Amino acid sequence: MSTLVVAEHDNAELKPVTLVVVAAASAIGGDIDILVAGGGCSAVADEAAKIVCVSKVLLADNDAYTHQLAENIAPLVAELGAGYTHVLAAHTTTGKNFLPRVAATLGVAQISDIIGVDSPDTFKRPFYAGNAIATVKSSDAIKVVSVRGTAYDGVAAEGGSAAIEAVTSVHDAGLSSFISEEIAKLERPELTAASIIISGGRGMQSGENFKLLEGIADKLGAAIGASRAAVDAGFVPNDMQVGQTGKIVAPDLYIAVGISGAIQHLAGMKDSKVIVAINKDGDAPIFQIADYGLVADLFQALPELEALL
Amino acid sequence: MKVLVPVKRVVDANVKIRVKPDKSGVDLTNVKMTVNPFCEIAIEEAVRMKEAGTATEVVAVAVGVSACQEQLRTCLALGADRAVLIETDVDIQPLGVATALKALQEKEQADIILFGKQSIDGDNGQTGQMFAALTGMPQGTFASEVTIENGKAYVTREVDGGLQKISTSLPVVITTDLRLNEPRYASLPNIMKAKKKQMDIFTPEELGVDVTPTLEVLSVEPPPVRAAGIKVESVEELVDKLKNEAKVIP
Numbered sequence: 001m002s003t004l005v006v007a008e009h010d011n012a013e014l015k016p017v018t019l020v021v022v023a024a025a026s027a028i029g030g031d032i033d034i035l036v037a038g039g040g041c042s043a044v045a046d047e048a049a050k051i052v053c054v055s056k057v058l059l060a061d062n063d064a065y066t067h068q069l070a071e072n073i074a075p076l077v078a079e080l081g082a083g084y085t086h087v088l089a090a091h092t093t094t095g096k097n098f099l100p101r102v103a104a105t106l107g108v109a110q111i112s113d114i115i116g117v118d119s120p121d122t123f124k125r126p127f128y129a130g131n132a133i134a135t136v137k138s139s140d141a142i143k144v145v146s147v148r149g150t151a152y153d154g155v156a157a158e159g160g161s162a163a164i165e166a167v168t169s170v171h172d173a174g175l176s177s178f179i180s181e182e183i184a185k186l187e188r189p190e191l192t193a194a195s196i197i198i199s200g201g202r203g204m205q206s207g208e209n210f211k212l213l214e215g216i217a218d219k220l221g222a223a224i225g226a227s228r229a230a231v232d233a234g235f236v237p238n239d240m241q242v243g244q245t246g247k248i249v250a251p252d253l254y255i256a257v258g259i260s261g262a263i264q265h266l267a268g269m270k271d272s273k274v275i276v277a278i279n280k281d282g283d284a285p286i287f288q289i290a291d292y293g294l295v296a297d298l299f300q301a302l303p304e305l306e307a308l309l
Numbered sequence: 310m311k312v313l314v315p316v317k318r319v320v321d322a323n324v325k326i327r328v329k330p331d332k333s334g335v336d337l338t339n340v341k342m343t344v345n346p347f348c349e350i351a352i353e354e355a356v357r358m359k360e361a362g363t364a365t366e367v368v369a370v371a372v373g374v375s376a377c378q379e380q381l382r383t384c385l386a387l388g389a390d391r392a393v394l395i396e397t398d399v400d401i402q403p404l405g406v407a408t409a410l411k412a413l414q415e416k417e418q419a420d421i422i423l424f425g426k427q428s429i430d431g432d433n434g435q436t437g438q439m440f441a442a443l444t445g446m447p448q449g450t451f452a453s454e455v456t457i458e459n460g461k462a463y464v465t466r467e468v469d470g471g472l473q474k475i476s477t478s479l480p481v482v483i484t485t486d487l488r489l490n491e492p493r494y495a496s497l498p499n500i501m502k503a504k505k506k507q508m509d510i511f512t513p514e515e516l517g518v519d520v521t522p523t524l525e526v527l528s529v530e531p532p533p534v535r536a537a538g539i540k541v542e543s544v545e546e547l548v549d550k551l552k553n554e555a556k557v558i559p
Contacts (some may be wrong), residue, residue: 029491048470054310069475070438071447096434097450100403104439109404109524112433122527126430128320132328132335136526137480175447176477179463184473190470196557220558226440231487238453239486245347245427245487247469263325264429270535274555276547282540291538294547304544 001030003086003118006077009036009044011066015098016193018155019092022051024147025088025301027117028051032057034162035080037073039066044222045164052159060160060167068094068181074101075171081106081142090249091146092192099146105304108140112250115151129244149192150250150271169235184239193241194195194223196253199242199269200235203279203298207235212302213257219309225249227256227265258298261286278302310457312355312364313419314389315410315440316371318346318380319430330527332452335430344380349408349427350485353492354455355423356388363457364421366390370413372406372520374398378508380450384559385503386495399513403431405520407439412516414444419480426451426484437484446551447477448514 005286008015018034025032028239031055032146036045037060045059064072081087089095091113096187103110115133116124122137123145171187191197198213211225215222225242226235242249244267254272259265261277261284263301269275270289277290294301320326321341329336344352358364369384370393371377381392395409414422424437441448449455449464452471456463459474466473467488495503537541541547551558 049440067475068471070450071477072443073444091464093451097438097448100438101442102441102447103435104404105408107404107524109402110433110435110439111524112435126532128326128335128430129432130532131326132529133532134529137524137525137527138523160508171409173447174478175445176449178473179474179476180473181468181473192469214326228487238486239469239471241487244429244432253555264322265489271534275535275538276551287540288537290388291533293538293540294544294546295540298545301544305548307549309546 002084002276003028003030003088004081004084005031005032005034006036006087006089007036007044007048008090008092009037009038009041011041012043014044014047017092017149019051019157020149021088021090021147023119023155024114024151025086026053027152028086028120030056030085035060035077037065037076049162049164050158051158052156054162054272057162057164058167059164062170064170064172068098069176069178070098070101071173071175072171073098076169077102077175078105079169080167084142086145088145088147089118095146098189099144103144106142106144108142108144109138109142111136111138111152113148113289114145115148129264130270131263146250150248153273189223190219190220191225191247191249191256192224195223195251196220196222196250197251198222198255198256199225199227199259200230201259202229202233204230204235210236215306216302216309221305222239227259249296256286257302259286260284261289297306310364310365310420311368311415311417312358312423314348314351314355314367314384315425315426315436316352316369316380316384317379317425318342318344318371318373318440319428322346322429328529328531334526334529336538342477343400345425347427347485349492350489351423351425352387352389352521353490353532356487357490358457360390368393368412368417368543370395372397372401374390374410376417382503385506387493391506394508394510395513395516396510397513399520400522400524402524403433403435403518405522406436407443408518409513409516409520410440412518415508421457421480422482424482424484426486435466439484441482444481445481446484449475449477449520450484452483453486453488455463455483455489459481
């Protein structure tokens with residue numbers, strides 16, 4: 001048994017979610033190799049080589065892979081993955097983009113967004129917005145699996161000393177090209193990596209009012225999220241969305257402000273360790289899962305909260 | 310240009326689903342079914358392409374049980390020109406759907422294939438990308454803006470932390486994200502007209518494909534229930550609890 005983990009990175013740094021995927025690979029058992037595919041990404045390979053329980057780092061450093069275009073990455077992962085029993089990647093927008101393409105190229109199913117490993121061929125995954133958990137068994141020769149970023153605690157980033165091997169095969173499909181990227185400059189932690197998140201919903205009433213969350217976020221070192229209702233209403237951009245079709249998070253503290261608690265939102269945050277809800281409607285479903293509920297007008301409660309922190 | 314829009318019949322997003330007591334699956338008896346919301350966005354985008362003169366024909370296709378005809382009629386009422394049902398009672402999985410659609414694409418030769426990015430029941434998010442792999446097409450996933458110009462597709466993609474713009478050759482697979490558009494409602498005259506539009510039905514066997522799943526669902530369970538906590542009376546009490554009881558803030 002052997003697993004190929006596809007590293008998530010930005011050509012400069014390894015993303016911490018890779019450590020979670022390696023943890024899932026450890027739960028499966030057997031040898032673990034990591035593929036670092038990118039352009040000018042040798043520093044990432046050096047980082048990957050230090051991860052504990054990694055046997056080998058495969059480095060595919062070529063311009064064709066710089067922007068993780070699925071048309072180029074997928075055939076590479078499929079070619080290398082054919083020699084393994086498992087191919088794992090993170091269930092992020094990058095993994096979601098290329099991994100199903102890998103699975104179809106290999107002619108096997110993909111098991112998406114797993115939250116647990118029962119055995120090398122049996123996995124647990126949520127569906128129906130997390131309202132049901134399926135135990136799924138694969139009869140495919142190669143198991144292609146995407147791992148939820150909150151499924152496991154990441155393995156140690158230091159302590160290993162794997163060999164780095166260059167991969168020479170280049171797949172440049174010539175079907176797609178990268179034009180540009182607008183990555184929001186974050187003064188705050190990223191949603192999926194934050195230990196505290198404060199999110200606003202429709203109750204915020206406007207994008208302008210999200211400023212009320214900013215002061216608190218700054219004091220707590222928190223990330224700011226939003227419900228789909230707030231995104232739909234145009235208050236904030238989509239990349240702030242926490243929920244079934246947005247980001248799945250599990251911070252130590254999640255503060256839901258003006259969020260009623262639609263099942264789609266709960267699907268994205270109910271694994272948080274401590275949940276606080278601030279809502280003026282005492283019957284809002286969010287209170288059914290909140291550890292601490294405060295029935296109050298958020299426009300009064302938020303400035304008070306900021307002053308007390 | 311022809312646009313093919315695969316759509317899925319799913320449980321309505323507002324339904325609170327229940328897991329069957331014998332853990333064999335989710336109870337779908339007498340539950341309201343609709344077009345998957347992301348597929349509805351795909352239909353809307355295709356119809357807008359036709360209205361803008363980019364597309365000449367919009368074909369909606371579903372792969373699944375006979376009752377999918379209801380959702381296909383909805384798509385016809387929303388502006389699709391005709392529909393195809395690939396009918397099967399198999400509990401079909403993404404790779405099977407992609408394989409069946411590939412066989413249909415060989416007949417249809419569509420230039421743009423617009424999928425929803427994920428279905429709200431299976432939450433797999435695989436079918437569009439798998440179809441792209443099987444047909445060797447490029448893909449623009451999680452699209453929030455699509456422009457077709459000079460034989461190319463320009464796609465703005467919603468990625469973690471921001472937006473990415475790519476261009477691809479045609480034919481292309483696009484999967485829709487939430488902000489691509491806001492779907493219209495079907496008008497009564499269009500619902501009436503939709504009843505007369507063409508709907509062809511094939512079986513996977515007629516298309517010469519095998520859609521047998523390779524994943525077996527051993528059991529389905531409800532998620533662990535999170536118990537409600539307490540209500541605090543004031544912001545002071547909240548901060549005190551967070552500091553001294555939960556110890557999650559300094």
